[in-house]
Amino acid sequence: MYRSNTIPYLICAMTIDEIDGLVPKRTNNAQQSKVDGISVLLSHIEGVKNIPNLIVLGATNRRNMMDEAFLRRMQAKCFVGRPSPQIRKKMLEP
Numbered sequence: 001m002y003r004s005n006t007i008p009y010l011i012c013a014m015t016i017d018e019i020d021g022l023v024p025k026r027t028n029n030a031q032q033s034k035v036d037g038i039s040v041l042l043s044h045i046e047g048v049k050n051i052p053n054l055i056v057l058g059a060t061n062r063r064n065m066m067d068e069a070f071l072r073r074m075q076a077k078c079f080v081g082r083p084s085p086q087i088r089k090k091m092l093e094p
Contacts, residue, residue: 011053019058023070038067045073 016022023038048054058074060066071077083091 020060020062023067
């Protein structure tokens with residue numbers, strides 16, 4: 001059972017960096033404990049979809065190494081590429 005501790009009309013964002021480590025692609029020789037862990041996480045992700053004002057953000061640079069079932073459950077996906085040399089230079093300017 002999930003309950004929301006968020007304040008009405010405010011948004012709560014949960015950020016998980018390097019999420020590929022939590023949900024690696026399942027293979028035939030994967031350890032059962034990892035497969036079970038992924039299944040539990042997937043069921044929790046389904047549950048938090050019903051919590052208003054909660055956004056779950058996951059960041060990775062290895063999307064191709066992630067579990068396909070997990071990726072299907074994500075409502076939106078956004079690719080942020082490397083900035084061009086000109087933009088990098090501008091970002092470092094005072």
